[in-house]
Amino acid sequence: MSNAIQEFSRFAHEYDTYNVIQAAVAKSLVKQLDSSYFTTLIDMGCGSGEVYKNLEKQEVSFEHFIALDSSKEMLAIHPSGKKIEKICADFNLPQTFERLTLEEDSLLLSSSALQWSRNLDYTLSEISKKVSSVHFSIFTSNTFKTLHQTAKITSPIYSAEVLKDSIGKYYEATFELREYKLHFETVREMFNYIKKSGVSGGEQQLSYKQTKQLMKQYPLDYLEFEVLFVRGVSLEARSV
Numbered sequence: 422m423s424n425a426i427q428e429f430s431r432f433a434h435e436y437d438t439y440n441v442i443q444a445a446v447a448k449s450l451v452k453q454l455d456s457s458y459f460t461t462l463i464d465m466g467c468g469s470g471e472v473y474k475n476l477e478k479q480e481v482s483f484e485h486f487i488a489l490d491s492s493k494e495m496l497a498i499h500p501s502g503k504k505i506e507k508i509c510a511d512f513n514l515p516q517t518f519e520r521l522t523l524e525e526d527s528l529l530l531s532s533s534a535l536q537w538s539r540n541l542d543y544t545l546s547e548i549s550k551k552v553s554s555v556h557f558s559i560f561t562s563n564t565f566k567t568l569h570q571t572a573k574i575t576s577p578i579y580s581a582e583v584l585k586d587s588i589g590k591y592y593e594a595t596f597e598l599r600e601y602k603l604h605f606e607t608v609r610e611m612f613n614y615i616k617k618s619g620v621s622g623g624e625q626q627l628s629y630k631q632t633k634q635l636m637k638q639y640p641l642d643y644l645e646f647e648v649l650f651v652r653g654v655s656l657e658a659r660s661v
């Protein structure tokens with residue numbers, strides 16, 4: 422698989438699409454599945470259903486799909502159906518894992534969500550006790566790298582090294598790091614995108630004045646994203 426940087430352009434007429442990169446990431450994640458049939462799939466941080474929609478498009482079938490998200494609003498717009506179970510729960514909390522029962526051969530999917538785990542070791546360790554196979558994508562701290570360097574702030578999310586170390590404690594895993602660039606016509610659009618995309622750049626650490634300054638100084642006409650794709654099999658003896 423190519424590691425070439427994937428480039429996207431976001432033009433003014435596309436003002437509705439604030440999830441260009443997440444959509445591309447979810448599509449790649451589903452494309453990498455090595456089977457077209459699963460008994461149970463669970464999507465952690467399912468959002469409005471990018472993963473589910475790609476499973477449908479790519480004709481991947483399953484008996485049971487669990488869509489888990491901590492946002493009721495997101496779950497409300499996630500596709501519904503006989504095979505779909507929606508769970509409103511937070512992957513940072515023990516009760517989420519206490520009430521989760523999964524079949525032996527379940528596969529955990531997650532796209533662009535686990536970077537919001539407050540304690541990655543905790544979340545991964547709980548997941549590894551519940552499902553042995555995982556396949557997920559997670560944004561790294563190189564997302565908005567130049568923006569952070571220009572503003573002299575640190576990323577609020579984990580680096581690829583920290584992610585790999587933490588994942589390696591619970592999973593026998595293979596990794597693929599991918600870079601994306603999203604081009605913009607104006608700096609203003611770029612900053613609006615950051616605000617609305619849900620991929621926070623840590624810019625909330627900046628005052629209005631500092632943001633204005635950053636918009637003047639930012640040297641690129643694109644935003645950078647880095648995503649770690651992970652396939653893993655749990656090292657833990659299964660406890661369910």
Ligand SMILES: C[S@@+](CC[C@H](N)C(=O)[O-])C[C@H]1O[C@@H](n2cnc3c(N)ncnc32)[C@H](O)[C@@H]1O
Nearest residue numbers: 447466467468471490491492511512532534537
């Ligand atoms: C960037 S969106 C990605 C959504 C979808 N997976 C996709 O690929 O488009 C991140 C999702 O994770 C959810 N999320 C964030 N923190 C969470 C948590 N602690 N527990 C469960 N879901 C969470 C958010 O509500 C949001 O729907």
